[in-house]
Amino acid sequence: FAGAPRTEFVGYEQVDVRTAITAYADLGEGYFQVKLADSPFYPAGGGQVTDAGWLEKDDGSRADLVDALRLDDDQELVFQGSGFAEGDRVRAVVPWSVRYPTMANHTATHLLHQVLQEVLGDHVRQAGSAVRPDKLRFDFTHPRVNEHVFANLPVRIFETPLSEASNLGAMMLFGEKYGDVVRVVDVDGWSIELCGGTHVRSTAEVGPFAVLSESSVGAGSRRIEAVTAGEAFALLHERAREADALRGELERARKESKRPQQAERAEIVSQDKEGDVLLVEVKSLKGGPLRDFSDRIRQQEKADGAIVASRDDGRVFLVVNFDESLVERGLDAVQVVRELGKHIGGGGGGKPTLAEAGGKNPDGIADALAAAKGLVSP
Numbered sequence: 001f002a003g004a005p006r007t008e009f010v011g012y013e014q015v016d017v018r019t020a021i022t023a024y025a026d027l028g029e030g031y032f033q034v035k036l037a038d039s040p041f042y043p044a045g046g047g048q049v050t051d052a053g054w055l056e057k058d059d060g061s062r063a064d065l066v067d068a069l070r071l072d073d074d075q076e077l078v079f080q081g082s083g084f085a086e087g088d089r090v091r092a093v094v095p096w097s098v099r100y101p102t103m104a105n106h107t108a109t110h111l112l113h114q115v116l117q118e119v120l121g122d123h124v125r126q127a128g129s130a131v132r133p134d135k136l137r138f139d140f141t142h143p144r145v146n147e148h149v150f151a152n153l154p155v156r157i158f159e160t161p162l163s164e165a166s167n168l169g170a171m172m173l174f175g176e177k178y179g180d181v182v183r184v185v186d187v188d189g190w191s192i193e194l195c196g197g198t199h200v201r202s203t204a205e206v207g208p209f210a211v212l213s214e215s216s217v218g219a220g221s222r223r224i225e226a227v228t229a230g231e232a233f234a235l236l237h238e239r240a241r242e243a244d245a246l247r248g249e250l251e252r253a254r255k256e257s258k259r260p261q262q263a264e265r266a267e268i269v270s271q272d273k274e275g276d277v278l279l280v281e282v283k284s285l286k287g288g289p290l291r292d293f294s295d296r297i298r299q300q301e302k303a304d305g306a307i308v309a310s311r312d313d314g315r316v317f318l319v320v321n322f323d324e325s326l327v328e329r330g331l332d333a334v335q336v337v338r339e340l341g342k343h344i345g346g347g348g349g350g351k352p353t354l355a356e357a358g359g360k361n362p363d364g365i366a367d368a369l370a371a372a373k374g375l376v377s378p
Contacts, residue, residue: 001025004035006074011040011051012157012198015094023076024086031066033078034086040094043068043075047129048106048197053094055079098133099198104206104229105136106197107155107187111145111206112138112224113171114191119144131197135212135227145209152204153188160184170194208232266293272369276326277305277376279369285310286317291354294321307336307372309344311362316344318357318368326376327352336375343368 004023023035034055044050050068063081084090109129130137162182166172170184171193178194185195187203200206207229217223227235266289269281278301285293285308294306304323309316318340320333327333333355341347341357343364348357 001035001076005037007035007076008038009040009042009075010038011042011094011099015040015053015096015099017092019090019092021084021086021088021090024084027078030082031078031080032063032084033076034084035074035076036090036092038092039075039077040092041065041068041075041077042094042198043070045070046195046197047109048102048131049133051094051102052098052133053092055081055084055090055092057083057088057090059083100200101133101229101231102131103198103200105133105227106131106195107185107199107203108145108149108206108209108226108228109136109138110185110187110191110193110195110199111148111203111209112136112226113193114187115144115148134231135225138224138226148187148190149203149206149209152202153190154202155199156186156188157199158184158186165192165194168192205229208236210235270369272373273301273303274373274376275378276303277307277322277372278303279372280306280308281365281369282308282310284312286312286315286358290317290319291321291356294319298323305331305376307340307369307376309365309368311365314360314362316346316359316362316365318344318348318359320350320355322353324353331376336372339375340368340372343371 001023010017017038017040019036019038021034022037025033027033040051041053042048042051051065053065054062056062061081061083063079063084065077066080067078069076069078109131159181162178162180165182165184168184169192172178173194176194182194183196184192185199186192209226209228210232212225212227214222214224266285267283269283272279278297280297282293290308290310294308297303297308298306298321305326306319306321308319308321318337320337320340322331322333332352334350334352337348337350337355337357341359343361344357344359345361345364346357346359348355350356
């Protein structure tokens with residue numbers, strides 16, 4: 001837009017601006033390029049991505065920001081939408097839900113840079129970064145970030161001659177070109193860097209800082225990816241939820257582990273087999289451990305069924321455990337356990353593949369197992 005007036009970037013102070021379109025070009029297919037008198041939109045630079053946002057008019061027309069082009073001390077914007085023209089009065093908006101986490105992430109990269117230098121040495125240098133609303137990425141060559149966040153250090157931003165910034169000890173990135181007047185981001189004298197990005201007013205506004213990953217990105221360079229503010233809260237909440245679930249799983253596994261241990265210690269009194277069905281007597285098992293034992297011995301002996309009897313504290317317990325193939329053959333664990341219950345002075349029930357019974361006559365175990373042979377005989 002040759003001859004168009006320079007756009008005043010006001011995004012450091014405002015995210016919702018009443019302004020005007022000072023130049024307009026239709027790019028076709030619903031896209032257009034404009035210059036605004038005042039703009040809250042940050043064009044990508046210094047590792048920070050271009051803002052998201054939109055233009056709108058009082059008549060309801062709206063266009064979404066596609067790209068912001070940085071032109072030295074100026075900018076041009078590309079939108080998708082319709083109903084706009086040169087001279088229109090418009091409202092330009094960067095949603096706070098996008099700008100705030102971007103600011104928090106950008107300030108966090110400064111804190112991270114300073115901490116890395118203090119921990120690893122002054123030789124650590126930033127080799128690249130990406131500041132987005134959802135997370136930050138920081139590449140460095142060669143954390144104590146949260147303690148500086150919680151210290152609520154003030155973040156002061158000002159412009160000063162380059163020579164004065166150098167006297168203040170401001171960190172300058174290798175390869176960057178700076179003008180005679182530079183913008184300084186000073187975190188309470190602890191971290192001082194030249195930066196044109198958007199930042200929070202104090203480190204407490206960064207919120208929690210959580211590292212997502214640390215990896216190698218080439219010879220001599222490492223990369224940290226992290227989140228702050230709302231994304232960090234969400235991450236930490238999910239990690240806490242997962243930890244709670246894992247503790248629950250471990251507790252259930254601890255309790256379940258006791259059952260097979262009891263089955264392994266089961267003392268077998270007698271063992272026989274009729275066709276594909278095991279007939280077993282054990283000592284001192286009942287309930288869950290007796291059922292587990294019937295499963296275990298079926299697996300060990302590769303049997304389709306197991307009828308297990310156990311005496312414990314003057315009582316007798318029976319489990320009839322059948323594979324579906326036996327049920328299809330016409331056997332029913334419920335019918336079998338009820339017949340055997342007659343021999344042990346009790347009764348029971350269950351389902352066709354698994355049934356249990358209890359009785360008061362331990363001396364009837366031998367008769368019950370003998371009767372079982374006839375009931376399951378092929």
